[in-house]
Amino acid sequence: MATAITSGRLTALTKARCAVFQTAYNPTSAxxxxxxxxxxxxxxxxxQYYPKEVNMSKLAKQWPELKLVDFAxxxxxxxxxxxKARGKGVPTKAKDKGQSRRTNRKR
Structure with a gap:
């Protein structure tokens, strides 16, 4: 004759199993x-799969005694x-708030 196992004992067993094997106890299956x-x-x-990127600038920095030239x-x-000679270069940065274009703009 088989004895029935109560649900309380099953939950206690599951809690103990989770504690022993260091798994998460999740009775609601969330x-x-x-x-x-x-x-x-x-x-x-x-x-490891993809090869390392090699370009002229990295090689020139690694071995400066070779005096390699990166043409690009x-x-x-x-x-x-x-x-810059044509006046199309990058604008200079503002040193303080007074030189900023944002502060001079009207709202």
Whole structure:
């Protein structure tokens, strides 16, 4: 003859099991996101999968004794100087509130 197990004993057993195995006790089955928090992180394996980015500027900084020239960067600097010569460069930053264009604007 089998004996019936009460629901109170089952809940006590579940609480004890959660305490022993260090899992979350969730009797109402509420969505907690524990499945995603327990999952292995994907970032480190993605970093290992994709190759490291190599470009001329990084190589030139790593080995300055080779005197490597980044032609794209030198062209960019020439373009910036040409824009400044034509008066099309970046505007200067305001040093204090009085020089700001926002404070001079009428509302």
């Amino acid at each position: 969505r907690t996101g524990a499945k995603y928090l327990r999952a292995r992180l994907r970032g480190p394996s993605m970093v 960067e030198s062209q960019r600097l020439r373009d910036v100087e040409a824009k």
